Amino acid sequence: MKSLEREIQAVLEGKQRYGLLWGECQQLLDYFPAESIDCVITSPPYWKLRDYEVDNEQMDVLIGNEDDPKEYVNRLVEIFSKVKRVLKPTGSLWLNIGDKYHNKNLMGMPWRVALGLQDDGWILRNDIIWDQMKGTQSVKDRLRDVYEHIFHFVKRPKYYYDHDKIRIKPEKQPTTNGNGIISATGVSGKKYREQILSSTHLNEQERQAALTALEETLAKMRRGEIVDFRMTIRGQQRTYHSDSKQVSGRAKEIEDKGFFIITSHAKGYIPSDIWRIVPEDIWRKDAHYAVFPIELLEVPLKATCPPNGLVLDPFMGTGSTIAAAIHFGQRGLGIEISQNYIQVAEERLKESSIQMSFY
Numbered sequence: 329m330k331s332l333e334r335e336i337q338a339v340l341e342g343k344q345r346y347g348l349l350w351g352e353c354q355q356l357l358d359y360f361p362a363e364s365i366d367c368v369i370t371s372p373p374y375w376k377l378r379d380y381e382v383d384n385e386q387m388d389v390l391i392g393n394e395d396d397p398k399e400y401v402n403r404l405v406e407i408f409s410k411v412k413r414v415l416k417p418t419g420s421l422w423l424n425i426g427d428k429y430h431n432k433n434l435m436g437m438p439w440r441v442a443l444g445l446q447d448d449g450w451i452l453r454n455d456i457i458w459d460q461m462k463g464t465q466s467v468k469d470r471l472r473d474v475y476e477h478i479f480h481f482v483k484r485p486k487y488y489y490d491h492d493k494i495r496i497k498p499e500k501q502p503t504t505n506g507n508g509i510i511s512a513t514g515v516s517g518k519k520y521r522e523q524i525l526s527s528t529h530l531n532e533q534e535r536q537a538a539l540t541a542l543e544e545t546l547a548k549m550r551r552g553e554i555v556d557f558r559m560t561i562r563g564q565q566r567t568y569h570s571d572s573k574q575v576s577g578r579a580k581e582i583e584d585k586g587f588f589i590i591t592s593h594a595k596g597y598i599p600s601d602i603w604r605i606v607p608e609d610i611w612r613k614d615a616h617y618a619v620f621p622i623e624l625l626e627v628p629l630k631a632t633c634p635p636n637g638l639v640l641d642p643f644m645g646t647g648s649t650i651a652a653a654i655h656f657g658q659r660g661l662g663i664e665i666s667q668n669y670i671q672v673a674e675e676r677l678k679e680s681s682i683q684m685s686f687y
């Protein structure tokens with residue numbers, strides 16, 4: 329095992345940009361120093377979904393063949409508790425996992441695993457719906473399934489997250505004409521000003537506060553701090569989810585102040601938790617069935633792995649996570665039980681450039 333530790337150490341120290349470790353992750357994780365990894369992105373085999381290419385003696389260490397779903401969840405929780413040991417306190421775990429129908433019954437496997445991890449102390453920050461946009465099952469008594477889950481977990485409430493790196497830039501900028509500034513979607517504030525002045529639902533103090541807030545928002549747009557805004561005024565616009573202040577914090581603002589304003593940051597907006605990305609099939613034909621598209625890795629890597637940080641994929645498959653980490657100037661360690669996939673990953677990492685498409 330000496331050489332295994334040396335391989336891990338070489339990547340930790342930055343002497344090597346990546347290391348591909350052939351073996352079983354539950355065992356190999358014990359060779360990693362504690363709190364040495366910045367970010368883990370992985371997709372374990374789904375429960376009872378398919379056979380991976382391993383030798384017969386490795387069949388019982390393969391994840392996903394358990395008869396009882398509880399056993400599958402317990403094994404994953406055990407493996408991810410080892411992942412927790414090697415992850416830095418500021419680190420993130422991104423877990424992609426798919427569901428399964430068993431005796432016609434949708435098992436809810438992603439959430440069973442997520443709840444198991446929560447019970448084991450992980451903090452769940454996002455449940456991302458990966459809309460794969462195509463699905464070819466020929467089902468006659470239910471709808472097609474087109475999404476999978478990607479869970480973002482952390483160890484501590486405070487963790488590394490660079491949200492400026494993942495903002496989606498606004499397509500249009502505000503413009504000015506003779507009457508002043510107009511937002512990217514044509515909002516000048518004129519209509520809001522009229523509504524505030526003629527409102528019978530605001531008292532004089534609220535009216536003045538609303539006018540001041542509107543002018544401050546327009547000033548922010550002139551200074552280039554925001555590109556757009558919307559104002560909701562008592563008695564004029566409805567709040568988004570409900571007018572009940574028990575249900576909506578916005579409704580409470582309307583009741584307390586008479587108005588609220590939401591703005592669009594000039595640096596762009598934060599991506600949502602629904603990602604529309606078609607699954608990769610470049611590698612599928614010859615080697616693997618569940619390859620991560622590189623775009624899927626962009627947000628996790630940019631937001632939760634610092635520059636030159638170290639990314640781990642304990643169920644590496646064909647090495648997509650490691651290839652993307654290298655692409656974004658980070659380092660990667662991958663563990664994979666199948667020698668065949670390790671070889672595919674080696675070949676893939678030798679390629680000089682990866683085709684990236686940004687969303």
Ligand SMILES: C[S@@+](CC[C@H](N)C(=O)[O-])C[C@H]1O[C@@H](n2cnc3c(N)ncnc32)[C@H](O)[C@@H]1O
Binds near residue numbers: 352371373381390643
């Ligand atoms: C869903 S695939 C991962 C695919 C990967 N995201 C990619 O882009 O190619 C899961 C991988 O975990 C591997 N695997 C299964 N059990 C394992 C174990 N106990 N230790 C390490 N790898 C394992 C399988 O061989 C398979 O390649």
